[in-house]
Amino acid sequence: MTGQKGEGEPVCPLTLGYDFYRDPQPVYRAIKKDGDKPTEVTLETGMAYIPPNLKAWLVTSYEDVEFVLRDPRFRKSIDEAMPLFAANTPGGGQAQARSSLLYDNMANNDPPTHTALRKPLNGAFTSRAVAPKRQVMEELAASALDAVAGNAAFDLVQDFAFPYSISVICDTLGVPQDDRRTFHDWVQTITGEAEPEVLRHDAGQMVAYLSGLIRQKRAWDAEDVLSLLARSLDEPQAVAQAYALLAAGYETTANLIVTGLLTLEADPEQKKRLWADRSLVPGAVEEMLRHQSPFNLSLYRYVTETAVVGGVEIPAGSIVFLAFAAANRDEARFSDPDDFAIDVPRREHLAFGGGIHNCIGKHLARLEAEVAFDTLIRRCPELAVLTPAEDMRWKASPTFRGLKNLLVGPGPLPAHLEAAC
Template identity: 40%
Template sequence: MVDIETPDRIETIGADFFADPHRHYRRWREYGPVRRVRFPDGVIRWVILGHAEGRAALADPRLRKNIAHVEALVSAKRQTPPMNPRQIALLTHMLNIDPPDHSRLRKLVSKAFTAHRVAALRPRIEQITSALLDGIDGRDEVDLLREFAVPLPITVICELLGVPPAERDDFQQWTQDLVGVVGREAERTRASLAMIGYLTRLVRAKQATPADDLLSGLVQVGEDGDALTEPELVAMSFLLLVAGYETTVNLIANGTYALLQHPDRFHALRADPAAIPSAVEEFLRYDGPVNLSTVRFTTEPIHIADITIPADELVYIALEAANRDPARYPDPHILDPTRDSSGHLAFGHGIHFCLGAPLARMEAQIAFTALLQHFPNLYLSPIATTTAWQSSTLIRGLLELPVRLR
């Protein structure tokens, strides 16, 4: 059994990591399914690479979630001042807390974010998708990220939550600052404080004048006298907006990019639209929208794959690595839309499994069905000699996707 005191290899996340994390994960995996990794801020964290180990860790109650405690650990390890309390409040949503608080919040949110509400969105999503594709039809070359993959989910999630159209550009910029390039703490602070102010005003507007949208439903939902407080409503709105937008953008863009790198698979999928739901699962497995899970921490020594992770350590599950674990998926680095991709961890696992997974899947299925029908000869632009990716440990996302439409 390897102990932290035993000299051991420490991996590093450098600038080249973001362009191709899979290359790094393949090398790291040679030394085992659990690695110590130095992040860009200089702090060493533990990263779980294996599928079986990652799936177990995602559901392990010994790996805790409490954003205030995480921030205290990070500040101590970096020897920097802690995060602004208002920022911590914004991040105190159900993805960053444990039971019983998590159970209470998820139960209340699930009463408003129902399967029926999601299913009812299908005609509107199809309408938005068609309008976006019609809008670029007739052009030779477009940035499909900016013209399609971004506006589709941002329109859907903002309409779902009742964000006015005039305010969506600001929200989009704040989101990019919050999940984007590592190391830009000043931009993150400004974006989070702006988001707090905006969402607080939006929540109060819904409290005063409820409408037929999800946020109004969250404002009004309750059970046995319990209801979401204003800070909880702000944090929950933040989670739903960011998660509902950023993950779906990159599911659509990453999947399209992967498909266009394999024209034979593009044309096979276009010829068989019934296979698109299965193909979406493969896109999620092959290059999903989330690279590393949100952070967890240990309160006691934990043994994973003959490795001892001590108490008070920060732990991530590398979802991208787990989904390409050769012990789980044969030939994992090959895109195969016909394979059985079930069991992938792109949406997490356990009690923190993504609440919006059904919506993301539905949006992606609609998007790919329409895209392949509209542009049967779609291909990557010759100007795309290099591929630019976000410098984010959380998000796996492109910065642009130039394509030729014909």
């Protein structure tokens, strides 16, 4: 199902499926036209601990999203949430089957658990701690493009965005670069649509891999993030935190690189300006974060008692998702919210969430995306999207909005020819 009858004619409850994953904005526009109130939805597909056909509430307005982010009645506790997933899903026994210690991380828990899990990491992801990583990022971005140098075309997703972003998070966390392809495949299973037995297998493989890595880190005297986790937390906690940082730490940035280029491609004049002046890159990245919102929907919350949001009563025990991509285009907060303007960055967006669950890796993500576009502009002056819109395949995920492939070209010149130029 598409999730709507037509522009401005919302079905109640909305079913959010593949059309929504491809482009959520028509659904959001229909909700806004109907008053921009919390809306009952059904998620057609599952991911990780979220079972398919889950019934939930979707909060879309900027004001309401901010309200929920700070209201203590809307909670996160993966242990308490699992029975609620089952209760809100037809045949909900699958929800329990999707449980894994991977999901018991800071993103899925409120204080005091959240505080204890996040505290060891706070110093590692400040803007000051992240800034020295620019040179390594530049080297990793250049290396990814070197692999496709001289090609008439290359896959921006599989040849650049993912390899580059994975390499950055591996370097930051202290994960062996040789293992990046293996855990990438597991993460793609866990964060997308997968049959329960496939999900259990790949989640189990990820647990085993990270457990072994954490044990190794305990025996070594290193200063990377995984070593910090290994020294500060017990093994299950460290594994869950490592997974959260790995999965969110590379996929969102990779997706932002791809959807950011698509947005520029749809506005040739702004793309031309950016390619002519790399000093505009930081502002362009900030506007991409708002306009494209690599986190489409937040991770879950549940409401502990009946609450009124935007004039709508949400019953106790309901699962709630925050539509960051809708809030970031709320005309009550942003003027001309659907417009994309590279030199008018609007930093009050919610691309990194808010409240205690604001993204710990936001400074890393910003810098990583800036380096990616700076490198693409410098190395690929004629870069253009080659995949027709009708051939683009989007990931089946309510949270991570991204393409599976995107053909672009031409690739950069080989290094010796670039030097000659």
